[in-house]
Amino acid sequence: MSIQLKAISIAVALGMVATAAVAVTQEPITPIQPVKNINLAQVELGKKLYFDPRLSKSGFISCNSCHNLSMGGTDNLKTSIGDHWQQGPINSPTVLNSSLNVAQFWDGRAADLKEQAGGPIANPGEMGFTHELAVDVLKSIPEYVVEFKQVFGTDAINIDEVTQAIAEFEKTLVTPNSRFDQYLLGDKDAINATELAGYTLFKSSGCVACHNGEAVGGNSFQKMGLVEPYKSTNAAEGLSAVTGKDADRFKFKVPTLRNVEMTYPYFHDGEAKTLTEAVDVMGRLQLGKKYTEEENAQIVAFLKTLTGDQPAFQLPILPPSTDNTPAPKPFE
Numbered sequence: 001m002s003i004q005l006k007a008i009s010i011a012v013a014l015g016m017v018a019t020a021a022v023a024v025t026q027e028p029i030t031p032i033q034p035v036k037n038i039n040l041a042q043v044e045l046g047k048k049l050y051f052d053p054r055l056s057k058s059g060f061i062s063c064n065s066c067h068n069l070s071m072g073g074t075d076n077l078k079t080s081i082g083d084h085w086q087q088g089p090i091n092s093p094t095v096l097n098s099s100l101n102v103a104q105f106w107d108g109r110a111a112d113l114k115e116q117a118g119g120p121i122a123n124p125g126e127m128g129f130t131h132e133l134a135v136d137v138l139k140s141i142p143e144y145v146v147e148f149k150q151v152f153g154t155d156a157i158n159i160d161e162v163t164q165a166i167a168e169f170e171k172t173l174v175t176p177n178s179r180f181d182q183y184l185l186g187d188k189d190a191i192n193a194t195e196l197a198g199y200t201l202f203k204s205s206g207c208v209a210c211h212n213g214e215a216v217g218g219n220s221f222q223k224m225g226l227v228e229p230y231k232s233t234n235a236a237e238g239l240s241a242v243t244g245k246d247a248d249r250f251k252f253k254v255p256t257l258r259n260v261e262m263t264y265p266y267f268h269d270g271e272a273k274t275l276t277e278a279v280d281v282m283g284r285l286q287l288g289k290k291y292t293e294e295e296n297a298q299i300v301a302f303l304k305t306l307t308g309d310q311p312a313f314q315l316p317i318l319p320p321s322t323d324n325t326p327a328p329k330p331f332e
């Protein structure tokens with residue numbers, strides 16, 4: 001009898017676990033997993049490089065200039081400011097959770113974070129440097145030479161190691177534990193009635209067709225202006241620049257909506273100043289749907305529950321330049 005009872009209670013317990021698991025997996029959005037399998041030594045080195053403006057020609061621009069980790073991994077500008085105060089061509093996407101992206105850049109032209117990290121240093125409109133000169137700067141600083149040796153086991157610093165370390169650091173920039181993830185994980189009180197109504201609308205009206213998964217986006221390329229064309233003065237053409245196919249014109253990597261409250265302004269051209277505006281444009285252009293003020297506010301309230309724990313670490317202190325370090329050229 002007692003054995004039978006025990007069996008029943010185990011069956012019930014298993015049943016409950018199974019239902020709970022199904023309930024979680026049925027949601028189109030899944031909680032952000034804390035980062036695992038990272039090389040801590042590379043992360044520490046990559047963190048320094050991420051903050052080091054000496055990887056730029058001016059000695060003034062670091063990755064953090066345009067992907068400010070105090071501001072959601074963005075610069076909060078319509079388009080970025082590069083070397084010589086050049087006006088950037090496109091809005092700077094967040095680096096937070098970028099390891100979850102199917103590819104990097106709005107048009108996906110870099111396969112992964114390592115490939116991406118080589119781009120900005122040598123981009124004349126961004127850091128304006130060359131890989132050779134950036135490596136020369138690092139080689140002139142004994143603390144860096146020692147640390148590269150400890151991390152990679154070789155005496156020669158090269159750009160491959162630089163981008164590898166930065167990419168490893170970027171993998172740590174995930175933002176778990178948002179109120180919405182707490183809700184997904186079973187704490188039904190983690191979001192309020194308005195936010196839940198927003199999530200319900202987000203699902204029922206079809207936003208989840210493109211914004212889904214762990215990053216609530218980042219996993220596909222979709223046309224901007226599916227139902228109604230998007231008008232922009234920005235020259236970016238999206239995926240077609242990579243594939244050469246006309247059918248890919250105006251397809252952009254669907255941005256993650258994690259921490260979207262912090263990553264304004266919105267869209268590849270940075271034209272939408274507020275979430276209210278972005279939600280209105282998405283509703284009309286992607287779904288042919290005009291939301292009422294109340295519905296829009298509900299969706300915005302839901303989107304704000306996607307802000308997770310921001311990266312927290314001690315600010316890296318960078319080893320000083322030496323007499324041999326090539327001088328920065330901010331005005332040449």
Ligand code: HEC
Nearest residue numbers: 062063066080081082090091092093098104105106120126
């Ligand atoms: C001058 C501003 C600027 C600097 C400096 C800069 N970036 Fe960016 N970053 C951008 C812009 C703008 C884009 C989008 C470009 C595009 O999609 O064509 C971008 C894209 C990215 C992406 C892709 C994100 C995504 O969702 O597709 C990553 C990752 C990234 N940068 C990391 C870095 C790293 C690492 C550094 C330092 C080595 C760096 N960036 C330096 C402006 C900058």
Ligand code: HEC
Nearest residue numbers: 206207210222224252254255266267268278279282283286
């Ligand atoms: C057909 C796919 C698709 C659907 C459906 C869709 N989106 Fe988007 N969403 C995109 C793409 C692509 C972009 C980037 C467009 C661009 O930058 O030009 C985007 C951008 C956004 C942005 C701006 C994010 C940023 O960082 O710039 C927000 C906010 C957003 N969508 C919310 C929504 C909401 C809310 C809905 C439902 C009303 C929705 N989306 C429906 C594909 C979609």
